[in-house]
Amino acid sequence: MTAVSDREQLSYIAGQAADARVNVELQAGDMTLNIGPQHPATHGTLRIAVRLDGEQVVQAEPVAGYMHRGYEKLTEVRTFPQVTTLVNRIDWLGSFANEVPFILAAEDLMGVEAPERAKWIRTILFELSRIAHISLFLGDMGVQLGALTPVFFAFRDRERVLNQIEAATGGRFHPNFDRIGGLKDDLPAGWIAETKATMEKMRTFCDEIEDLLMGNEIFAARCRGVGVIPPDVALAYGLSGANTRASGVDWDLRRDGDSAKHLAYDQVDWKVWTHPDGDSFARFWVRLQETREATRIVDQLCDGLPGGPIMAKVPRIIKVPEGESYVVTENPLGQMGYYVVSKGDLGPFRVKIRSASFNNISIVPWVLKGVYVPDVITILGSLYFILGDIDR
Amino acid sequence: MMGSLLALAYWQETTIKLLIVLLVVPSASLILVYVFLFKMMSFMQSRLGPMEAGPYGTLQLIAEAIKWLQKEDIQPEGSDRRVFIAAPIVVLTSTFLMYVVLPAGPDAVVSNLDTGIFYLLAVSSLSALGVLMAGWASANKYALLGGLRAAGQLIAYELPLVLATMGVVVQAGTLNLQGIVLAQAEGEIFGWGGIGNPFILTQFLGFFIFMIAAQAELTQTPFDMPVAESELVGGYHIEYTGFRFLLFFMAEFGTTFAFAAAASVLFLGGWWIPGFDADDNILNILGPGVMLAKIMFLCFLIFWVRFSYPRLREDQLQKFAWKFLIPLSLVNIALTGVFKVAF
Numbered sequence: 001m002t003a004v005s006d007r008e009q010l011s012y013i014a015g016q017a018a019d020a021r022v023n024v025e026l027q028a029g030d031m032t033l034n035i036g037p038q039h040p041a042t043h044g045t046l047r048i049a050v051r052l053d054g055e056q057v058v059q060a061e062p063v064a065g066y067m068h069r070g071y072e073k074l075t076e077v078r079t080f081p082q083v084t085t086l087v088n089r090i091d092w093l094g095s096f097a098n099e100v101p102f103i104l105a106a107e108d109l110m111g112v113e114a115p116e117r118a119k120w121i122r123t124i125l126f127e128l129s130r131i132a133h134i135s136l137f138l139g140d141m142g143v144q145l146g147a148l149t150p151v152f153f154a155f156r157d158r159e160r161v162l163n164q165i166e167a168a169t170g171g172r173f174h175p176n177f178d179r180i181g182g183l184k185d186d187l188p189a190g191w192i193a194e195t196k197a198t199m200e201k202m203r204t205f206c207d208e209i210e211d212l213l214m215g216n217e218i219f220a221a222r223c224r225g226v227g228v229i230p231p232d233v234a235l236a237y238g239l240s241g242a243n244t245r246a247s248g249v250d251w252d253l254r255r256d257g258d259s260a261k262h263l264a265y266d267q268v269d270w271k272v273w274t275h276p277d278g279d280s281f282a283r284f285w286v287r288l289q290e291t292r293e294a295t296r297i298v299d300q301l302c303d304g305l306p307g308g309p310i311m312a313k314v315p316r317i318i319k320v321p322e323g324e325s326y327v328v329t330e331n332p333l334g335q336m337g338y339y340v341v342s343k344g345d346l347g348p349f350r351v352k353i354r355s356a357s358f359n360n361i362s363i364v365p366w367v368l369k370g371v372y373v374p375d376v377i378t379i380l381g382s383l384y385f386i387l388g389d390i391d392r
Numbered sequence: 393m394m395g396s397l398l399a400l401a402y403w404q405e406t407t408i409k410l411l412i413v414l415l416v417v418p419s420a421s422l423i424l425v426y427v428f429l430f431k432m433m434s435f436m437q438s439r440l441g442p443m444e445a446g447p448y449g450t451l452q453l454i455a456e457a458i459k460w461l462q463k464e465d466i467q468p469e470g471s472d473r474r475v476f477i478a479a480p481i482v483v484l485t486s487t488f489l490m491y492v493v494l495p496a497g498p499d500a501v502v503s504n505l506d507t508g509i510f511y512l513l514a515v516s517s518l519s520a521l522g523v524l525m526a527g528w529a530s531a532n533k534y535a536l537l538g539g540l541r542a543a544g545q546l547i548a549y550e551l552p553l554v555l556a557t558m559g560v561v562v563q564a565g566t567l568n569l570q571g572i573v574l575a576q577a578e579g580e581i582f583g584w585g586g587i588g589n590p591f592i593l594t595q596f597l598g599f600f601i602f603m604i605a606a607q608a609e610l611t612q613t614p615f616d617m618p619v620a621e622s623e624l625v626g627g628y629h630i631e632y633t634g635f636r637f638l639l640f641f642m643a644e645f646g647t648t649f650a651f652a653a654a655a656s657v658l659f660l661g662g663w664w665i666p667g668f669d670a671d672d673n674i675l676n677i678l679g680p681g682v683m684l685a686k687i688m689f690l691c692f693l694i695f696w697v698r699f700s701y702p703r704l705r706e707d708q709l710q711k712f713a714w715k716f717l718i719p720l721s722l723v724n725i726a727l728t729g730v731f732k733v734a735f
Contacts, residue, residue, distance in 0.1 A: 031533060033533050033534075033537075039625060040621065040622050040625060041622050041623060055537065055541075055706065142702060143622055144622050145622070145702035145703060146613050146614070146616060146620065146621075146622060146701075146702045146703030147613070147700065147701055147702040147703075148433070148437070148613075148699055149436055149437050149699055149700055152437035152438060152439065153437070153438070156438050212700070213702070216701065216702060218614050218701055218702050218703070218704055219702050221704065221705070221708055222702060222703075222704070222705060222708075372705060372706065372707070373537065373623060373624075374617065374620070374623055374703075374705045374706065375705065376623070377622055377623040
């Protein structure tokens, strides 16, 4: 399953836990501890069965599926426009970002291209949902490590972004705004100026978080060198998004993916941040920089928003021609893709959802070996997953 | 002494003192929870905190206490019942016992022990026993981990706590808490006795160590691994509900108040007010007020750190105690001894 041999893996773990080694002669019997399904660190109902020696993890096994809702199957009994309502709820913090790849896949099958303005607004909303999503992570990481205050700042400032999403789409959490061929509505009057003011606030929020957490010695002591994932291991386990970029892999689907041409990322000046360390601190740092970068993207898109229609010419009753299409985008949690098979019906014949979190937690057994119980929480927090995104 | 002033019989005096301690501990927790946990924390986090029960939510904790009292008393099936029941009582007893020697005025002290500071630290470490009992008896792995962490931590930080007070004891030349207050009141700073000589000026190192160690003894963030709500989900008190949890809760804040009181006696001059004679009777009335102000200030520091810092890991905490705090406090004692002999 992994590109790294067991011997290399073991020596790596030994190096990582050298500081925290227990005396082998004093080894007592193991204890199995169930972290979850009801545990605050699992953001929902993930269960991680860990075998402990004292407080050191000998073996960890994630058990997913407590929240399986069968979305892949449900899409088969929905029409294409109805599916966005479902996929909204996969990664519930970045809902709009879930709709985009599905709609792009459907558009690809139909041979429809959204007008320029719709693409730009899609990109703005995509990035807004990323900011809303990741800003919560920035505060939540503090809570995982025991700092109570940052998460309240995160909730406060995230609210402003959600307000903007609500103003444009009518839904705070589940916008259901993307349509095959464009968008449901145009932006309301005054939205652009408000959004730019919000982005300014979010940059202040990022500075605040940097002061509160990254400048804190205890935070650094808890995160630096904890849960190191080398780039080859990260790729072998199919990690994506900020988790790979924190391991030094310069790979971002917004820049490198095929889907990028359907969105407006090539129209703006932005940067893909990477960090060479691959530890929990690097993952936090990369996400913080990405939030800042996202505010810059939104700013530039707001400035250069082209005019024109927001909807391409599509039939009133959408029938997608026979074919298969796979579209991946860089969602807040990582790579998210929809493999859509159509038999020329009103609804899809089969949809396979590739969600980022499911692959991101697959590395848990590898990365948790030999760490302490508190580090389990740090690593889980920094890997950042959403239960809906794991179980679908 | 109080008895002789008011001419009361021994049993009357004892009853009054008992009632005062029984009254002070819950009201101290009440004040701390409302002022810091409810309001200060909320203001730091840009929210209002409880606002509905009573004016500005002042009665919120009463409401919470009533809620806790109504809850079902649940004991886990595999628990060691007697130990499970005894644990919160042991912890709370330790809190009550601490108040016995804390002075709030020249005569306003329950028992003026000659070995006051020794007694204070001894009974405060009793809570480690209660916590370990709770962790073990709960028959819960999280509780067990929490209890073991607590035991390790409380023992590790007991040392710097004791060693930090040693500097004060050497300088004052007495273990008696009243004696320490008097030593500060009668002290002089380079021949000027206007504000006495609060030991924080000479024992700033000791004060620093004492506050850090107290933070750890109280299991407040950044040293709250025994309860670590995001990993151990409450640690040793995970299985306690209702009234028994209330006891733990009261003990936590009561002990915080007591440690702040001890720090203000040891380092900030206690109940003495500059310009008054140390045996002035009026200080029995004003002293508690002065003490409360100093305690609230120290609690503010404790809770400020609690609300803004993340928590350390268990091994980092131990390293910090053994490799930094204990050597530092030994240096402090040595320096104090040298200066004591030299001057």
